[in-house]
Amino acid sequence: MAARAELPRTPASLIVSRGRYSSWLTTSDHKRIGILYMATSLVFFIAGGILALLIRAQLATPNEHFVTRNGYNELFTMHGTTMIFLVIVPFWAGLGNYLVPLMIGARDMAFPRLNALSYWLFLFGGIILYSSWFAKGGAPSAGWTSYPPLSDVPYMPDHGIDLWILSLHVLTLASLAGAINFLVTIHRLRTPGMTWMRMPLFVWSMEVYAALLVAVLPMLSAGLTMLLLDRQVGTHFFLPAEGGNALLYQHVFWFFGHPEVYIMILPGFGVISEVIPVFSRKPIFGYTAIALSSVAIGFYSMLVWAHHMFTVGLQGYLQGFFMISSMIIAVPTGIKIFNWLATTWRGNIHFDTPMLFALGFIAVFVIGGLSGIFVAAYPFDWQAQDTYFVVAHIHYVLFGGSMFTVFAGLTYWWPKIFGRMLDERLGKISFWLIFIGMNVTFFPMHMLGLLGMPRRIYTYSNGGVWEWYNLTSTIGSGVMALGILLFFVNMLKTARSGARAVNDPWLGDTLEWYTTSPPPPHNFDSVPYVSSPRPLRDLRRRLAEARA
Amino acid sequence: MARFRRVLLCVALLALGVTTAAFAGNGGLAPPAPASPNADNIRDIYWLILAICVGIFVLVVGALVLFIIRYRSRGRPREAEGPQVHGATNLELAWTAAPVIILAVISAFVFWKVSDLGATSGLPASEANAAKQEVTIDGHQYYWEFVYPNGAISVDKLRLPFDKPVRLTIVSHDVAHSWWIPALGGKLDAIPGRRNHTSFRATKLGTFPGQCAELCGLLHAEMRAEAKVLPVDEYRAWVQHRASPAGRLELGKETFTGVCAKCHGLSGQGDVGPSIASNPLLGNGAGLATIIRNGTGKMPAVGQDWSQNQLNATIAYLRQHFHQGGSGGG
Numbered sequence: 001m002a003a004r005a006e007l008p009r010t011p012a013s014l015i016v017s018r019g020r021y022s023s024w025l026t027t028s029d030h031k032r033i034g035i036l037y038m039a040t041s042l043v044f045f046i047a048g049g050i051l052a053l054l055i056r057a058q059l060a061t062p063n064e065h066f067v068t069r070n071g072y073n074e075l076f077t078m079h080g081t082t083m084i085f086l087v088i089v090p091f092w093a094g095l096g097n098y099l100v101p102l103m104i105g106a107r108d109m110a111f112p113r114l115n116a117l118s119y120w121l122f123l124f125g126g127i128i129l130y131s132s133w134f135a136k137g138g139a140p141s142a143g144w145t146s147y148p149p150l151s152d153v154p155y156m157p158d159h160g161i162d163l164w165i166l167s168l169h170v171l172t173l174a175s176l177a178g179a180i181n182f183l184v185t186i187h188r189l190r191t192p193g194m195t196w197m198r199m200p201l202f203v204w205s206m207e208v209y210a211a212l213l214v215a216v217l218p219m220l221s222a223g224l225t226m227l228l229l230d231r232q233v234g235t236h237f238f239l240p241a242e243g244g245n246a247l248l249y250q251h252v253f254w255f256f257g258h259p260e261v262y263i264m265i266l267p268g269f270g271v272i273s274e275v276i277p278v279f280s281r282k283p284i285f286g287y288t289a290i291a292l293s294s295v296a297i298g299f300y301s302m303l304v305w306a307h308h309m310f311t312v313g314l315q316g317y318l319q320g321f322f323m324i325s326s327m328i329i330a331v332p333t334g335i336k337i338f339n340w341l342a343t344t345w346r347g348n349i350h351f352d353t354p355m356l357f358a359l360g361f362i363a364v365f366v367i368g369g370l371s372g373i374f375v376a377a378y379p380f381d382w383q384a385q386d387t388y389f390v391v392a393h394i395h396y397v398l399f400g401g402s403m404f405t406v407f408a409g410l411t412y413w414w415p416k417i418f419g420r421m422l423d424e425r426l427g428k429i430s431f432w433l434i435f436i437g438m439n440v441t442f443f444p445m446h447m448l449g450l451l452g453m454p455r456r457i458y459t460y461s462n463g464g465v466w467e468w469y470n471l472t473s474t475i476g477s478g479v480m481a482l483g484i485l486l487f488f489v490n491m492l493k494t495a496r497s498g499a500r501a502v503n504d505p506w507l508g509d510t511l512e513w514y515t516t517s518p519p520p521p522h523n524f525d526s527v528p529y530v531s532s533p534r535p536l537r538d539l540r541r542r543l544a545e546a547r548a
Numbered sequence: 549m550a551r552f553r554r555v556l557l558c559v560a561l562l563a564l565g566v567t568t569a570a571f572a573g574n575g576g577l578a579p580p581a582p583a584s585p586n587a588d589n590i591r592d593i594y595w596l597i598l599a600i601c602v603g604i605f606v607l608v609v610g611a612l613v614l615f616i617i618r619y620r621s622r623g624r625p626r627e628a629e630g631p632q633v634h635g636a637t638n639l640e641l642a643w644t645a646a647p648v649i650i651l652a653v654i655s656a657f658v659f660w661k662v663s664d665l666g667a668t669s670g671l672p673a674s675e676a677n678a679a680k681q682e683v684t685i686d687g688h689q690y691y692w693e694f695v696y697p698n699g700a701i702s703v704d705k706l707r708l709p710f711d712k713p714v715r716l717t718i719v720s721h722d723v724a725h726s727w728w729i730p731a732l733g734g735k736l737d738a739i740p741g742r743r744n745h746t747s748f749r750a751t752k753l754g755t756f757p758g759q760c761a762e763l764c765g766l767l768h769a770e771m772r773a774e775a776k777v778l779p780v781d782e783y784r785a786w787v788q789h790r791a792s793p794a795g796r797l798e799l800g801k802e803t804f805t806g807v808c809a810k811c812h813g814l815s816g817q818g819d820v821g822p823s824i825a826s827n828p829l830l831g832n833g834a835g836l837a838t839i840i841r842n843g844t845g846k847m848p849a850v851g852q853d854w855s856q857n858q859l860n861a862t863i864a865y866l867r868q869h870f871h872q873g874g875s876g877g878g
Contacts, residue, residue: 240741382734
């Protein structure tokens with residue numbers, strides 16, 4: 001607990017290097033690395049989004065031949081891998097990078113050079129994945145989960161899968177180094193007075209995000225390594241014909257894969273816990289409950305992995321166990337939602353764009369959470385597993401959940417990061433297009449799943465309702481894409497020409513609003529002593545009292 | 549302006565709801581009409597959870613919309629703070645306990661319904677103890693092969709006796725597949741190296757579609773299946789006929805449609821694989837058998853595990869239909 005503001009030495013980030021471009025290439029400033037992370041992940045977001053639009057174009061009508069069978073399998077494999085490993089996880093690493101030192105009153109991350117290494121590994125991991133389009137046999141096509149034996153050499157001898165494995169190995173190293181950096185930073189560099197229970201809730205969520213990454217990434221590495229050895233060295237961990245066990249991979253993968261879902265959503269919860277109180281002009285309701293529920297979610301997320309495997313023929317008692325553990329997670333998640341609602345109660349609610357995304361998030365995330373109860377009930381999951389019902393569920397959680405909170409976070413901290421205000425009118429239009437488009441795209445997928453449409457099929461021959469739902473979904477994806485396009489236009493337009501932002505345009509609660517917008521390389525000239533979770537509000541009150 | 553937007557949203561949502569309801573005969577608002585007690589029980593679970601979830605959704609989103617309308621700023625400046633409420637222990641305990649109770653109810657209901665799954669659910673004890681029809685389902689890239697107790701074989705079309713207990717053994721010898729006929733119940737994976745079992749009873753006559761639900765490669769979408777539920781007499785007659793020499797040509801035809809045609813086209817014109825119509829290899833019975841058994845180039849060893857009978861039946865069908873000069877009589 002020896003968190004002290006005075007660092008013993010000048011952080012590497014304060015050694016300012018010259019050169020408009022070279023300074024970005026050599027930077028170890030957490031803010032610049034954060035911007036690089038977020039910008040790169042948004043570029044990959046566009047790439048993954050284009051892949052998604054191609055998928056929806058192919059599925060718009062029955063017996064469509066817009067893309068080839070193999071092309072379709074490549075599309076959904078790359079779309080899933082991109083959005084999970086190159087967009088959401090690194091975006092949180094970027095936003096966390098930018099905000100965690102500022103929120104805890106530190107000058108930089110604990111290990112600035114390791115931080116730079118994390119970013120560059122992430123970038124190269126992404127480039128490796130996308131280079132697979134040019135590999136022999138094209139991009140990987142076994143889905144983002146790449147189950148063997150399908151992903152093993154006898155069935156996919158080409159190099160797409162090998163590059164997929166290499167890319168994920170590199171990304172795993174990047175995330176692991178980043179996560180350790182977050183943990184050390186949060187544990188060691190908090191400013192005087194900032195006890196655990198005075199930490200911003202976003203920092204709490206980044207703590208659990210990082211701890212989960214450290215806990216489960218080695219499991220992914222192990223699984224990928226076994227798959228690589230199977231493919232390249234002639235081992236047979238997963239080849240039953242040679243005495244291996246195909247199911248082992250699924251256990252290993254999902255032991256990583258389910259916590260990964262919470263890795264993608266917890267920082268988003270953190271963003272919402274920052275945005276809602278500031279725009280409701282109230283303190284967060286139940287700070288302790290929200291902080292501890294993140295820890296509880298993190299813990300239980302490691303006990304639910306086999307709910308992805310209800311159809312593999314597990315023993316009945318195991319299915320019962322994983323149903324109950326999965327349902328338990330709904331409790332801390334519910335606590336958060338009730339607390340956010342209570343925070344708006346009797347508030348003075350301002351509907352700026354960040355708040356719209358935060359409130360929109362609650363509405364759609366509730367749907368994603370509730371459909372999670374359906375699929376946790378394992379007999380029903382025997383029907384829903386591997387159908388569009390599950391596709392709907394994950395997109396309500398990952399788009400309605402994670403991406404809405406990404407947009408909320410971006411619009412909320414944009415003035416701090418760039419010193420410019422976003423265009424509110426464009427922001428609101430893009431919110432409504434994204435909100436409506438998102439529901440039109442993903443809601444009909446529940447029905448498609450119940451009708452019996454499996455995921456990962458490149459076409460279907462049923463007309464009638466199948467076609468109507470698919471067509472509706474494709475139209476929705478176009479509306480959503482338009483909204484996202486406007487969002488990007490807004491960012492590009494205002495980055496240079498937007499209205500100047502003051503230090504604290506939203507009257508925030510946390511330390512990042514104390515410094516200038518954008519902050520200087522050393523972040524703070526001085527940091528006020530922290531005596532509550534809302535140091536900036538305390539400061540404003542003290543100033544008002546002094547004036548009076 | 550803010551009010552106008554809300555009205556707009558309500559109209560949009562309502563329109564979506566109405567359109568949805570309009571083309572929803574059984575438009576995907578629930579799993580398909582059940583044709584077995586298993587599927588029936590699963591649907592019950594679905595309805596219970598749906599009812600509870602709709603209730604929760606209305607409550608939560610209702611509160612959200614209410615608070616948004618009631619507590620909007622209405623021109624109040626940002627400096628005007630709401631009441632500085634930090635929490636309320638009893639309220640928080642209540643909204644922790646309530647979900648626990650709801651989830652416990654759902655879990656209890658699920659366990660109760662699960663105990664009633666299986667082939668014999670709802671049958672009197674005398675019938676329940678009768679031997680089940682044992683059918684083995686073997687998932688292949690990209691077809692389903694069914695083996696009946698007397699050795700009869702069918703491809704992609706499963707025949708079932710009406711209202712008789714059936715036990716399926718689901719296996720695969722290549723990649724993972726997933727066996728699923730929505731009307732008959734949940735899916736169960738065919739995973740190489742494992743033997744999965746499921747029991748059920750079909751209680752409706754008719755043909756029920758389904759398809760492979762686990763990504764199994766290039767033609768995953770084409771790996772469709774159907775279950776034909778026949779009256780018991782008809783089922784017995786069919787199984788006997790299929791196992792006899794007289795059923796050989798039908799087996800050959802079914803195998804061609806299920807196995808060969810997915811890559812080579814229904815009239816052998818070629819698609820993923822080359823054209824087989826009037827291919828010279830058809831004249832070479834032994835060469836054809838080798839290719840079907842072992843595969844060649846991109847063609848998988850589709851007939852690796854086939855019985856001699858099935859192989860012969862397929863070759864006979866191929867030659868009869870596609871070999872030059874091999875007209876009707878073969």
